[in-house]
Amino acid sequence: MNSTQLACIILAAGKGTRMKSALPKVLHRLGHKPLLGHVISAAETLAASRIVVVVGPGMEDVAAVANPHPTVVQVTQNGTGDAVRAALPALEGFTAGTVLILFGDTPLMTAETLEKLVSAVGPAPAPAVAVLGVPVPAENAFGRMVVTGEALERIVEVKDASPAERALPIGNAGVMAIDAALLPQLLARLEPSTVTGELYLTDLVALARAAGREARLVTGEPVEATGINSRADLAAAEELFQQRLRATAMAAGVTLIAPQTVWLAADTKLGRDVIIHPNVVIGPGVEIADGVEIQAFSHLEGVTIGKGGRIGPFARLRPGAELGEDVHVGNFVEVKNATLAAGAKANHLTYIGDADIGTGTNIGAGTITCNYDGYLKHRTKIGDGVLIGSNTALVAPVSVGNRAVVGAGSVISRDVPAEAVAVARGEQKTAEGRAVRYHDEKAAAKAAAKKSS
Numbered sequence: 001m002n003s004t005q006l007a008c009i010i011l012a013a014g015k016g017t018r019m020k021s022a023l024p025k026v027l028h029r030l031g032h033k034p035l036l037g038h039v040i041s042a043a044e045t046l047a048a049s050r051i052v053v054v055v056g057p058g059m060e061d062v063a064a065v066a067n068p069h070p071t072v073v074q075v076t077q078n079g080t081g082d083a084v085r086a087a088l089p090a091l092e093g094f095t096a097g098t099v100l101i102l103f104g105d106t107p108l109m110t111a112e113t114l115e116k117l118v119s120a121v122g123p124a125p126a127p128a129v130a131v132l133g134v135p136v137p138a139e140n141a142f143g144r145m146v147v148t149g150e151a152l153e154r155i156v157e158v159k160d161a162s163p164a165e166r167a168l169p170i171g172n173a174g175v176m177a178i179d180a181a182l183l184p185q186l187l188a189r190l191e192p193s194t195v196t197g198e199l200y201l202t203d204l205v206a207l208a209r210a211a212g213r214e215a216r217l218v219t220g221e222p223v224e225a226t227g228i229n230s231r232a233d234l235a236a237a238e239e240l241f242q243q244r245l246r247a248t249a250m251a252a253g254v255t256l257i258a259p260q261t262v263w264l265a266a267d268t269k270l271g272r273d274v275i276i277h278p279n280v281v282i283g284p285g286v287e288i289a290d291g292v293e294i295q296a297f298s299h300l301e302g303v304t305i306g307k308g309g310r311i312g313p314f315a316r317l318r319p320g321a322e323l324g325e326d327v328h329v330g331n332f333v334e335v336k337n338a339t340l341a342a343g344a345k346a347n348h349l350t351y352i353g354d355a356d357i358g359t360g361t362n363i364g365a366g367t368i369t370c371n372y373d374g375y376l377k378h379r380t381k382i383g384d385g386v387l388i389g390s391n392t393a394l395v396a397p398v399s400v401g402n403r404a405v406v407g408a409g410s411v412i413s414r415d416v417p418a419e420a421v422a423v424a425r426g427e428q429k430t431a432e433g434r435a436v437r438y439h440d441e442k443a444a445a446k447a448a449a450k451k452s453s
């Protein structure tokens, strides 16, 4: 498709009152990505030369998500037809080609289906309008398609429909492709619904036919028409989106042992032969290289993991964790804003925050980088080939040089030079035979207490 021939209008002015939220509906997220972002990504995949988003007054936060694509403000929300009218000035000069109209609250449309719609329309004698329809159950609120074969005669909104029309089996998914040359004149002819007073985008079908042009029904999968009106809809759409992400990951060579228990984000990047065990949650900004194994109950966000890494079970990797190749992070280990170079290991019960850990260094069980003094964060730097003994506290800012060894139970608050051994703990005293007296005294005390009770 020639990219100079397509423009997209995304309608997102609705308040979404049924979400009962301070956040505009299209900013709620699927896979940690705003609904509007999903729709914009689909439009970008089609290589649209212009993408315009229609927002309501005061929706600067929606405009920020649309950026760099321009937004237009629909001042009074008087229906989908009115919203497209509001977008027209932003399409100034776009007179030849196709305009694709999408809804910001319908995030599961695939680029493939949208392509089909776009390629169904063109200049006369090609159809001027194509609309995506999906099979719907009788109680569904979608507008109904009045068709003769593939020819679409008109769309009737359920609120305005007769009982016979309400029984029609194909619903309007809400996406429309229309000949750009015809759009302004048809919009000018829209009349308010006598039932709701709104201007309906869907009326463009009948208007195109009245102007002597054809309209076409393109049928798609009901999943793609999933619209979000409530929190329950959002949860249902999240489940569908997760199914897609999991299927895509597996098709690309990732093993998911129990796919339905693994949560991915829209931007998750997984290499080949990554193995993800059950009950793993991956948040935004995660990139995992080939051959990494993530064991059960791990939680990751904002991290990169190099080839061959072994994570978990029960690991928590937080934003800014950068793990080199073959790094091991084991159970109950938390890593935040820290680099672990190739072959470094932190296998048990550890907190590594604001730190740099060198190649092949081993962090013993129970080690803590004390990075926060209550006011500021400080960095811990540990070199290559270092051995940090179990239960060490590293009081940052502090550094440990290459191949140094830190004794278990140390509180390290001063820098340790390379190849030094540092031990910072109370010295052990051993009194030979002293335990005999201890046992005698304690046993006697217990017997006396029993007698007097």
Ligand code: UD1
Pocket (backbone or CB within 6 Å): 011, 012, 013, 014, 015, 054, 074, 076, 077, 078, 079, 080, 081, 082, 083, 103, 104, 105, 106, 141, 142, 143, 144, 155, 157, 171, 172, 173, 174, 199, 200, 201, 202, 227
């Ligand atoms: C619309 C369709 C209906 C279709 C359904 C599919 C019309 C007249 N009806 O109905 O046939 O089955 O979607 O989901 O088009 N919006 C604006 N400005 C407005 C009104 C709406 O920007 O003044 C935006 C909303 O933010 C939303 C989209 O347009 O993203 C759809 O609006 P909505 O009110 O949900 O339309 P429906 O009544 O569901």
Ligand code: CA
Pocket (backbone or CB within 6 Å): 227, 229
């Ligand atoms: Ca809707």
